[in-house]
Amino acid sequence: MKRGPAITYPKDAATMLMMMDVMEGDCVLESGSGSGGMSLFLSRAVGAKGSVLSVEVREDHYTIAVKNYRTWRTSWASRRGQEWPDNVQFENTDLCTASSILTGQGFHSVALNLNSPHLVLPSVLPHLHPGGICVLYIVNITQVVDLLEDIRCSALPCLCERIIEVPVRxxxxxxxxxxxxxxxxxxxxxxxxxxxxxxxxxxxxxxxxxxxxxxxxxxxxxxxxxxxxxxxxxxxxxxxxx
Ligand SMILES: C[S@@+](CC[C@H](N)C(=O)[O-])C[C@H]1O[C@@H](n2cnc3c(N)ncnc32)[C@H](O)[C@@H]1O
Incomplete structure:
Protein backbone atom coordinates (compact mmCIF):
# COMPACT_ATOMS: atom_id res chain seq x y z
CA MET A 1 0.00 0.00 0.00
CA LYS A 2 1.39 3.42 -0.97
CA ARG A 3 1.59 5.57 2.12
CA GLY A 4 1.38 9.27 2.78
CA PRO A 5 1.28 9.74 6.56
CA ALA A 6 2.43 6.89 8.80
CA ILE A 7 -0.16 4.15 9.15
CA THR A 8 -1.48 2.50 12.28
CA TYR A 9 0.80 -0.55 12.28
CA PRO A 10 -0.96 -3.90 11.83
CA LYS A 11 0.15 -5.22 15.24
CA ASP A 12 -1.47 -2.15 16.83
CA ALA A 13 -4.52 -2.09 14.55
CA ALA A 14 -5.36 -5.70 15.47
CA THR A 15 -5.11 -4.88 19.18
CA MET A 16 -7.19 -1.73 18.73
CA LEU A 17 -9.98 -3.80 17.16
CA MET A 18 -9.97 -6.04 20.23
CA MET A 19 -9.97 -3.07 22.61
CA MET A 20 -12.86 -1.50 20.66
CA ASP A 21 -14.68 -4.85 20.72
CA VAL A 22 -15.71 -4.29 17.09
CA MET A 23 -18.45 -6.62 15.88
CA GLU A 24 -19.84 -7.38 12.47
CA GLY A 25 -22.58 -4.84 11.75
CA ASP A 26 -21.11 -2.09 13.96
CA CYS A 27 -21.14 1.58 13.04
CA VAL A 28 -17.63 2.94 13.70
CA LEU A 29 -15.97 6.36 13.52
CA GLU A 30 -12.32 6.79 12.58
CA SER A 31 -10.07 9.85 12.29
CA GLY A 32 -7.75 10.85 10.69
CA SER A 33 -7.96 8.68 7.65
CA GLY A 34 -4.24 9.27 6.94
CA SER A 35 -3.18 6.65 4.39
CA GLY A 36 -6.32 4.56 4.97
CA GLY A 37 -4.43 1.77 6.76
CA MET A 38 -6.75 1.56 9.77
CA SER A 39 -9.79 2.07 7.49
CA LEU A 40 -9.08 -1.28 5.82
CA PHE A 41 -8.94 -3.11 9.17
CA LEU A 42 -12.19 -1.47 10.26
CA SER A 43 -13.90 -2.19 6.95
CA ARG A 44 -13.14 -5.89 7.35
CA ALA A 45 -14.15 -5.96 11.01
CA VAL A 46 -17.62 -4.40 10.57
CA GLY A 47 -18.34 -6.40 7.40
CA ALA A 48 -21.19 -6.07 4.94
CA LYS A 49 -23.78 -5.05 7.51
CA GLY A 50 -21.58 -2.46 9.21
CA SER A 51 -20.26 0.98 8.31
CA VAL A 52 -17.16 3.10 8.90
CA LEU A 53 -17.07 6.89 8.81
CA SER A 54 -13.49 8.06 8.24
CA VAL A 55 -12.78 11.78 8.72
CA GLU A 56 -9.62 13.47 7.40
CA VAL A 57 -8.80 17.19 7.57
CA ARG A 58 -6.10 17.29 4.87
CA GLU A 59 -7.25 16.98 1.28
CA ASP A 60 -4.01 15.29 0.09
CA HIS A 61 -4.31 12.63 2.82
CA TYR A 62 -8.00 12.19 2.11
CA THR A 63 -7.15 11.52 -1.56
CA ILE A 64 -4.48 8.94 -0.62
CA ALA A 65 -6.83 7.14 1.79
CA VAL A 66 -9.66 6.96 -0.76
CA LYS A 67 -7.26 5.69 -3.44
CA ASN A 68 -5.82 3.00 -1.17
CA TYR A 69 -9.28 1.87 -0.14
CA ARG A 70 -10.37 1.63 -3.79
CA THR A 71 -7.21 -0.28 -4.75
CA TRP A 72 -7.74 -2.71 -1.88
CA ARG A 73 -11.36 -3.33 -2.91
CA THR A 74 -10.32 -3.88 -6.52
CA SER A 75 -7.62 -6.36 -5.53
CA TRP A 76 -10.06 -8.12 -3.21
CA ALA A 77 -12.53 -8.51 -6.07
CA SER A 78 -9.88 -9.88 -8.45
CA ARG A 79 -8.56 -12.37 -5.85
CA ARG A 80 -11.89 -13.50 -4.41
CA GLY A 81 -14.11 -13.08 -7.42
CA GLN A 82 -16.64 -10.99 -5.52
CA GLU A 83 -16.99 -7.36 -4.45
CA TRP A 84 -16.05 -6.28 -0.94
CA PRO A 85 -18.99 -4.24 0.43
CA ASP A 86 -18.44 -0.51 0.03
CA ASN A 87 -18.77 0.16 3.77
CA VAL A 88 -16.33 3.06 4.36
CA GLN A 89 -17.45 6.65 3.86
CA PHE A 90 -14.52 9.11 3.71
CA GLU A 91 -15.12 12.76 4.59
CA ASN A 92 -12.63 15.58 4.02
CA THR A 93 -13.21 17.83 7.02
CA ASP A 94 -11.92 18.74 10.48
CA LEU A 95 -13.33 16.37 13.09
CA CYS A 96 -13.49 19.26 15.60
CA THR A 97 -16.19 20.92 13.52
CA ALA A 98 -17.81 17.85 11.96
CA SER A 99 -20.89 17.68 14.17
CA SER A 100 -23.24 18.00 11.17
CA ILE A 101 -21.76 14.78 9.73
CA LEU A 102 -21.75 12.96 13.08
CA THR A 103 -25.24 13.92 14.19
CA GLY A 104 -27.74 11.07 14.15
CA GLN A 105 -25.13 8.35 13.51
CA GLY A 106 -24.58 6.81 16.99
CA PHE A 107 -21.23 5.01 16.96
CA HIS A 108 -20.52 1.70 18.66
CA SER A 109 -16.82 2.59 18.90
CA VAL A 110 -14.25 5.13 17.77
CA ALA A 111 -10.59 4.92 16.66
CA LEU A 112 -8.55 8.13 16.78
CA ASN A 113 -5.07 8.57 15.35
CA LEU A 114 -4.35 12.29 15.13
CA ASN A 115 -2.36 14.97 16.89
CA SER A 116 -4.04 16.63 19.86
CA PRO A 117 -6.84 14.06 20.25
CA HIS A 118 -8.11 15.96 23.32
CA LEU A 119 -9.29 18.70 20.92
CA VAL A 120 -11.66 16.35 19.07
CA LEU A 121 -13.05 14.39 22.03
CA PRO A 122 -15.74 16.98 22.92
CA SER A 123 -17.11 16.67 19.35
CA VAL A 124 -16.88 12.86 19.29
CA LEU A 125 -18.11 11.68 22.69
CA PRO A 126 -21.74 12.86 22.32
CA HIS A 127 -22.07 10.52 19.32
CA LEU A 128 -20.55 7.44 20.99
CA HIS A 129 -22.99 4.98 22.57
CA PRO A 130 -22.89 4.94 26.41
CA GLY A 131 -20.38 2.30 27.47
CA GLY A 132 -18.81 2.46 23.98
CA ILE A 133 -15.05 2.47 23.53
CA CYS A 134 -12.83 5.14 22.01
CA VAL A 135 -9.26 3.95 21.37
CA LEU A 136 -6.58 6.54 20.74
CA TYR A 137 -3.29 5.84 19.00
CA ILE A 138 -0.78 8.25 20.55
CA VAL A 139 2.92 8.46 19.80
CA ASN A 140 4.27 10.28 22.87
CA ILE A 141 3.53 9.49 26.50
CA THR A 142 3.50 13.25 27.24
CA GLN A 143 0.53 13.52 24.84
CA VAL A 144 -1.19 10.78 26.85
CA VAL A 145 -0.64 12.82 30.03
CA ASP A 146 -2.04 15.94 28.31
CA LEU A 147 -5.05 13.95 27.18
CA LEU A 148 -5.82 12.59 30.65
CA GLU A 149 -5.38 16.02 32.25
CA ASP A 150 -7.70 17.55 29.66
CA ILE A 151 -10.34 14.87 30.29
CA ARG A 152 -10.11 15.64 34.02
CA CYS A 153 -10.22 19.44 33.66
CA SER A 154 -13.02 19.42 31.10
CA ALA A 155 -14.91 16.72 33.04
CA LEU A 156 -15.45 14.78 29.82
CA PRO A 157 -17.81 11.81 30.32
CA CYS A 158 -15.25 9.04 29.86
CA LEU A 159 -12.97 6.81 31.87
CA CYS A 160 -9.46 5.75 30.91
CA GLU A 161 -9.43 1.97 31.37
CA ARG A 162 -6.08 1.04 29.89
CA ILE A 163 -2.86 2.37 28.39
CA ILE A 164 -0.69 -0.19 26.60
CA GLU A 165 1.93 -0.66 23.95
CA VAL A 166 2.17 -3.78 21.79
CA PRO A 167 5.68 -5.23 21.68
CA VAL A 168 6.38 -7.81 18.99
CA ARG A 169 9.79 -9.48 18.90
C1 LIG B 1 -0.96 9.38 11.41
S1 LIG B 1 -2.21 9.83 10.32
C2 LIG B 1 -3.43 8.55 10.50
C3 LIG B 1 -3.02 7.28 9.84
C4 LIG B 1 -4.10 6.25 9.71
N1 LIG B 1 -4.55 5.77 11.00
C5 LIG B 1 -3.65 5.08 8.85
O1 LIG B 1 -3.61 3.92 9.34
O2 LIG B 1 -3.33 5.29 7.69
C6 LIG B 1 -2.99 11.18 11.18
C7 LIG B 1 -3.98 11.93 10.30
O3 LIG B 1 -4.86 12.70 11.11
C8 LIG B 1 -5.22 13.84 10.37
N2 LIG B 1 -5.82 14.83 11.31
C9 LIG B 1 -5.17 15.56 12.25
N3 LIG B 1 -6.05 16.33 12.92
C10 LIG B 1 -7.29 16.08 12.39
C11 LIG B 1 -8.59 16.57 12.65
N4 LIG B 1 -8.81 17.50 13.60
N5 LIG B 1 -9.63 16.09 11.93
C12 LIG B 1 -9.42 15.16 10.96
N6 LIG B 1 -8.19 14.66 10.66
C13 LIG B 1 -7.15 15.11 11.37
C14 LIG B 1 -3.90 14.26 9.73
O4 LIG B 1 -4.09 15.10 8.63
C15 LIG B 1 -3.31 12.90 9.34
O5 LIG B 1 -3.64 12.54 8.02
Whole structure:
Protein backbone atom coordinates (compact mmCIF):
# COMPACT_ATOMS: atom_id res chain seq x y z
CA MET A 1 0.00 0.00 0.00
CA LYS A 2 1.39 3.42 -0.97
CA ARG A 3 1.59 5.57 2.12
CA GLY A 4 1.38 9.27 2.78
CA PRO A 5 1.28 9.74 6.56
CA ALA A 6 2.43 6.89 8.80
CA ILE A 7 -0.16 4.15 9.15
CA THR A 8 -1.48 2.50 12.28
CA TYR A 9 0.80 -0.55 12.28
CA PRO A 10 -0.96 -3.90 11.83
CA LYS A 11 0.15 -5.22 15.24
CA ASP A 12 -1.47 -2.15 16.83
CA ALA A 13 -4.52 -2.09 14.55
CA ALA A 14 -5.36 -5.70 15.47
CA THR A 15 -5.11 -4.88 19.18
CA MET A 16 -7.19 -1.73 18.73
CA LEU A 17 -9.98 -3.80 17.16
CA MET A 18 -9.97 -6.04 20.23
CA MET A 19 -9.97 -3.07 22.61
CA MET A 20 -12.86 -1.50 20.66
CA ASP A 21 -14.68 -4.85 20.72
CA VAL A 22 -15.71 -4.29 17.09
CA MET A 23 -18.45 -6.62 15.88
CA GLU A 24 -19.84 -7.38 12.47
CA GLY A 25 -22.58 -4.84 11.75
CA ASP A 26 -21.11 -2.09 13.96
CA CYS A 27 -21.14 1.58 13.04
CA VAL A 28 -17.63 2.94 13.70
CA LEU A 29 -15.97 6.36 13.52
CA GLU A 30 -12.32 6.79 12.58
CA SER A 31 -10.07 9.85 12.29
CA GLY A 32 -7.75 10.85 10.69
CA SER A 33 -7.96 8.68 7.65
CA GLY A 34 -4.24 9.27 6.94
CA SER A 35 -3.18 6.65 4.39
CA GLY A 36 -6.32 4.56 4.97
CA GLY A 37 -4.43 1.77 6.76
CA MET A 38 -6.75 1.56 9.77
CA SER A 39 -9.79 2.07 7.49
CA LEU A 40 -9.08 -1.28 5.82
CA PHE A 41 -8.94 -3.11 9.17
CA LEU A 42 -12.19 -1.47 10.26
CA SER A 43 -13.90 -2.19 6.95
CA ARG A 44 -13.14 -5.89 7.35
CA ALA A 45 -14.15 -5.96 11.01
CA VAL A 46 -17.62 -4.40 10.57
CA GLY A 47 -18.34 -6.40 7.40
CA ALA A 48 -21.19 -6.07 4.94
CA LYS A 49 -23.78 -5.05 7.51
CA GLY A 50 -21.58 -2.46 9.21
CA SER A 51 -20.26 0.98 8.31
CA VAL A 52 -17.16 3.10 8.90
CA LEU A 53 -17.07 6.89 8.81
CA SER A 54 -13.49 8.06 8.24
CA VAL A 55 -12.78 11.78 8.72
CA GLU A 56 -9.62 13.47 7.40
CA VAL A 57 -8.80 17.19 7.57
CA ARG A 58 -6.10 17.29 4.87
CA GLU A 59 -7.25 16.98 1.28
CA ASP A 60 -4.01 15.29 0.09
CA HIS A 61 -4.31 12.63 2.82
CA TYR A 62 -8.00 12.19 2.11
CA THR A 63 -7.15 11.52 -1.56
CA ILE A 64 -4.48 8.94 -0.62
CA ALA A 65 -6.83 7.14 1.79
CA VAL A 66 -9.66 6.96 -0.76
CA LYS A 67 -7.26 5.69 -3.44
CA ASN A 68 -5.82 3.00 -1.17
CA TYR A 69 -9.28 1.87 -0.14
CA ARG A 70 -10.37 1.63 -3.79
CA THR A 71 -7.21 -0.28 -4.75
CA TRP A 72 -7.74 -2.71 -1.88
CA ARG A 73 -11.36 -3.33 -2.91
CA THR A 74 -10.32 -3.88 -6.52
CA SER A 75 -7.62 -6.36 -5.53
CA TRP A 76 -10.06 -8.12 -3.21
CA ALA A 77 -12.53 -8.51 -6.07
CA SER A 78 -9.88 -9.88 -8.45
CA ARG A 79 -8.56 -12.37 -5.85
CA ARG A 80 -11.89 -13.50 -4.41
CA GLY A 81 -14.11 -13.08 -7.42
CA GLN A 82 -16.64 -10.99 -5.52
CA GLU A 83 -16.99 -7.36 -4.45
CA TRP A 84 -16.05 -6.28 -0.94
CA PRO A 85 -18.99 -4.24 0.43
CA ASP A 86 -18.44 -0.51 0.03
CA ASN A 87 -18.77 0.16 3.77
CA VAL A 88 -16.33 3.06 4.36
CA GLN A 89 -17.45 6.65 3.86
CA PHE A 90 -14.52 9.11 3.71
CA GLU A 91 -15.12 12.76 4.59
CA ASN A 92 -12.63 15.58 4.02
CA THR A 93 -13.21 17.83 7.02
CA ASP A 94 -11.92 18.74 10.48
CA LEU A 95 -13.33 16.37 13.09
CA CYS A 96 -13.49 19.26 15.60
CA THR A 97 -16.19 20.92 13.52
CA ALA A 98 -17.81 17.85 11.96
CA SER A 99 -20.89 17.68 14.17
CA SER A 100 -23.24 18.00 11.17
CA ILE A 101 -21.76 14.78 9.73
CA LEU A 102 -21.75 12.96 13.08
CA THR A 103 -25.24 13.92 14.19
CA GLY A 104 -27.74 11.07 14.15
CA GLN A 105 -25.13 8.35 13.51
CA GLY A 106 -24.58 6.81 16.99
CA PHE A 107 -21.23 5.01 16.96
CA HIS A 108 -20.52 1.70 18.66
CA SER A 109 -16.82 2.59 18.90
CA VAL A 110 -14.25 5.13 17.77
CA ALA A 111 -10.59 4.92 16.66
CA LEU A 112 -8.55 8.13 16.78
CA ASN A 113 -5.07 8.57 15.35
CA LEU A 114 -4.35 12.29 15.13
CA ASN A 115 -2.36 14.97 16.89
CA SER A 116 -4.04 16.63 19.86
CA PRO A 117 -6.84 14.06 20.25
CA HIS A 118 -8.11 15.96 23.32
CA LEU A 119 -9.29 18.70 20.92
CA VAL A 120 -11.66 16.35 19.07
CA LEU A 121 -13.05 14.39 22.03
CA PRO A 122 -15.74 16.98 22.92
CA SER A 123 -17.11 16.67 19.35
CA VAL A 124 -16.88 12.86 19.29
CA LEU A 125 -18.11 11.68 22.69
CA PRO A 126 -21.74 12.86 22.32
CA HIS A 127 -22.07 10.52 19.32
CA LEU A 128 -20.55 7.44 20.99
CA HIS A 129 -22.99 4.98 22.57
CA PRO A 130 -22.89 4.94 26.41
CA GLY A 131 -20.38 2.30 27.47
CA GLY A 132 -18.81 2.46 23.98
CA ILE A 133 -15.05 2.47 23.53
CA CYS A 134 -12.83 5.14 22.01
CA VAL A 135 -9.26 3.95 21.37
CA LEU A 136 -6.58 6.54 20.74
CA TYR A 137 -3.29 5.84 19.00
CA ILE A 138 -0.78 8.25 20.55
CA VAL A 139 2.92 8.46 19.80
CA ASN A 140 4.27 10.28 22.87
CA ILE A 141 3.53 9.49 26.50
CA THR A 142 3.50 13.25 27.24
CA GLN A 143 0.53 13.52 24.84
CA VAL A 144 -1.19 10.78 26.85
CA VAL A 145 -0.64 12.82 30.03
CA ASP A 146 -2.04 15.94 28.31
CA LEU A 147 -5.05 13.95 27.18
CA LEU A 148 -5.82 12.59 30.65
CA GLU A 149 -5.38 16.02 32.25
CA ASP A 150 -7.70 17.55 29.66
CA ILE A 151 -10.34 14.87 30.29
CA ARG A 152 -10.11 15.64 34.02
CA CYS A 153 -10.22 19.44 33.66
CA SER A 154 -13.02 19.42 31.10
CA ALA A 155 -14.91 16.72 33.04
CA LEU A 156 -15.45 14.78 29.82
CA PRO A 157 -17.81 11.81 30.32
CA CYS A 158 -15.25 9.04 29.86
CA LEU A 159 -12.97 6.81 31.87
CA CYS A 160 -9.46 5.75 30.91
CA GLU A 161 -9.43 1.97 31.37
CA ARG A 162 -6.08 1.04 29.89
CA ILE A 163 -2.86 2.37 28.39
CA ILE A 164 -0.69 -0.19 26.60
CA GLU A 165 1.93 -0.66 23.95
CA VAL A 166 2.17 -3.78 21.79
CA PRO A 167 5.68 -5.23 21.68
CA VAL A 168 6.38 -7.81 18.99
CA ARG A 169 9.79 -9.48 18.90
CA UNK A 170 11.05 -11.15 15.73
CA UNK A 171 13.22 -14.26 16.16
CA UNK A 172 15.81 -16.01 14.04
CA UNK A 173 15.41 -19.81 14.05
CA UNK A 174 17.67 -21.53 11.53
CA UNK A 175 19.97 -24.56 11.11
CA UNK A 176 23.61 -23.73 11.83
CA UNK A 177 25.88 -23.80 8.80
CA UNK A 178 29.62 -23.80 8.22
CA UNK A 179 31.27 -21.12 6.09
CA UNK A 180 31.22 -23.49 3.12
CA UNK A 181 27.45 -23.86 3.45
CA UNK A 182 27.47 -27.37 4.91
CA UNK A 183 25.36 -27.96 7.98
CA UNK A 184 26.93 -28.69 11.33
CA UNK A 185 25.82 -32.02 12.78
CA UNK A 186 25.02 -32.95 16.33
CA UNK A 187 27.64 -35.26 17.74
CA UNK A 188 26.32 -38.23 19.72
CA UNK A 189 27.48 -38.24 23.36
CA UNK A 190 30.27 -40.69 24.11
CA UNK A 191 28.74 -43.35 26.37
CA UNK A 192 30.40 -46.03 28.40
CA UNK A 193 30.05 -49.42 26.67
CA UNK A 194 28.46 -50.92 29.77
CA UNK A 195 25.63 -48.39 29.52
CA UNK A 196 24.84 -49.39 25.97
CA UNK A 197 22.98 -52.47 27.18
CA UNK A 198 19.56 -52.48 25.56
CA UNK A 199 17.76 -52.75 28.91
CA UNK A 200 19.45 -49.69 30.33
CA UNK A 201 19.24 -47.28 27.40
CA UNK A 202 16.07 -46.65 25.48
CA UNK A 203 16.82 -44.74 22.29
CA UNK A 204 13.37 -43.69 21.12
CA UNK A 205 14.67 -42.23 17.87
CA UNK A 206 15.57 -45.73 16.71
CA UNK A 207 11.89 -46.65 16.86
CA UNK A 208 10.61 -43.46 15.20
CA UNK A 209 10.09 -43.78 11.51
CA UNK A 210 11.30 -40.27 10.71
CA UNK A 211 14.50 -40.86 8.75
CA UNK A 212 18.10 -40.86 9.89
CA UNK A 213 18.74 -37.14 9.57
CA UNK A 214 15.89 -35.95 11.79
CA UNK A 215 17.25 -33.76 14.62
CA UNK A 216 20.82 -34.35 13.52
CA UNK A 217 21.45 -30.62 12.84
CA UNK A 218 21.74 -28.00 15.61
CA UNK A 219 19.66 -24.83 15.29
CA UNK A 220 20.25 -21.33 16.51
CA UNK A 221 17.23 -19.58 18.01
CA UNK A 222 17.55 -16.00 19.20
CA UNK A 223 15.83 -12.60 18.90
CA UNK A 224 16.43 -11.07 15.47
CA UNK A 225 19.16 -8.40 15.72
CA UNK A 226 17.08 -5.95 13.65
CA UNK A 227 13.83 -5.28 15.43
CA UNK A 228 10.89 -3.05 14.61
CA UNK A 229 11.08 -0.41 17.25
CA UNK A 230 8.43 1.24 19.33
CA UNK A 231 5.34 2.52 17.48
CA UNK A 232 2.75 4.13 19.77
CA UNK A 233 0.64 3.90 22.92
CA UNK A 234 -2.92 2.61 22.76
CA UNK A 235 -5.27 4.39 25.14
CA UNK A 236 -8.70 2.90 25.86
CA UNK A 237 -11.44 5.31 26.96
CA UNK A 238 -14.93 4.13 27.87
CA UNK A 239 -17.83 6.58 27.60
CA UNK A 240 -19.68 6.87 30.88
CA UNK A 241 -23.45 6.73 31.14
CA UNK A 242 -24.66 10.34 31.40
C1 LIG B 1 -0.96 9.38 11.41
S1 LIG B 1 -2.21 9.83 10.32
C2 LIG B 1 -3.43 8.55 10.50
C3 LIG B 1 -3.02 7.28 9.84
C4 LIG B 1 -4.10 6.25 9.71
N1 LIG B 1 -4.55 5.77 11.00
C5 LIG B 1 -3.65 5.08 8.85
O1 LIG B 1 -3.61 3.92 9.34
O2 LIG B 1 -3.33 5.29 7.69
C6 LIG B 1 -2.99 11.18 11.18
C7 LIG B 1 -3.98 11.93 10.30
O3 LIG B 1 -4.86 12.70 11.11
C8 LIG B 1 -5.22 13.84 10.37
N2 LIG B 1 -5.82 14.83 11.31
C9 LIG B 1 -5.17 15.56 12.25
N3 LIG B 1 -6.05 16.33 12.92
C10 LIG B 1 -7.29 16.08 12.39
C11 LIG B 1 -8.59 16.57 12.65
N4 LIG B 1 -8.81 17.50 13.60
N5 LIG B 1 -9.63 16.09 11.93
C12 LIG B 1 -9.42 15.16 10.96
N6 LIG B 1 -8.19 14.66 10.66
C13 LIG B 1 -7.15 15.11 11.37
C14 LIG B 1 -3.90 14.26 9.73
O4 LIG B 1 -4.09 15.10 8.63
C15 LIG B 1 -3.31 12.90 9.34
O5 LIG B 1 -3.64 12.54 8.02
Missing amino acids: DWVVTPTQKRNGEYFTIKAPHLDESLRQKDEISDESEDDDVGPSFRSIPYIARPHPEQHSYTAFLVKLRKLES
